[in-house]
């Protein structure tokens with residue numbers, strides 16, 4: 001049975017003395033090696049130099065605050081259910097009177113953790129979130145020496161009021177169009193300008 005149409009013609013030509021010493025093959029190899037000396041090195045001197053990455057790169061998550069600085073997450077658990085790596089855990093708290101400036105909804109995430117060693121940065125948590133609360137960013141997860149240090153809590157995930165993380169590049173026209181689908185009514189209020197008010 002014939003598997004492919006590929007064939008090689010075998011030459012029975014007697015090799016010259018130089019060919020038997022591999023001289024032409026060595027010379028050919030040296031020419032290839034020397035040609036690389038004049039090419040631009042592909043090496044990036046990280047961390048001084050950073051490779052440009054796509055605006056929609058999926059890196060370290062951020063838990064967003066709303067335009068008033070209150071946490072958007074309502075601890076619904078949708079992100080945890082959607083997560084194929086079971087990397088997200090949380091516990092819920094009930095907002096008390098006077099905490100409206102801290103938490104946008106009556107129910108909020110008292111604790112929220114992502115295990116960065118489990119996470120595969122698929123972005124499904126971002127897609128599942130009905131509150132526009134979690135986004136992946138172009139930031140990288142820090143290098144750590146202890147496994148426990150890769151479990152990121154709210155202290156590392158929630159953005160700081162004065163250091164907003166710009167997620168507008170993730171809202172491409174296609175994404176905004178997608179969010180107009182009636183089944184995604186929860187995203188109707190989305191306004192990138194408002195969401196990122198004061199962002200850089």
Ligand code: SF4
Nearest residue numbers: 083119120122123125
């Ligand atoms: S990016 Fe994917 S794997 Fe990581 S926490 Fe979100 S859903 Fe889970």
Ligand code: SF4
Nearest residue numbers: 073074076077079129
């Ligand atoms: S981040 Fe979004 S999906 Fe996850 S618990 Fe909070 S509101 Fe729900």
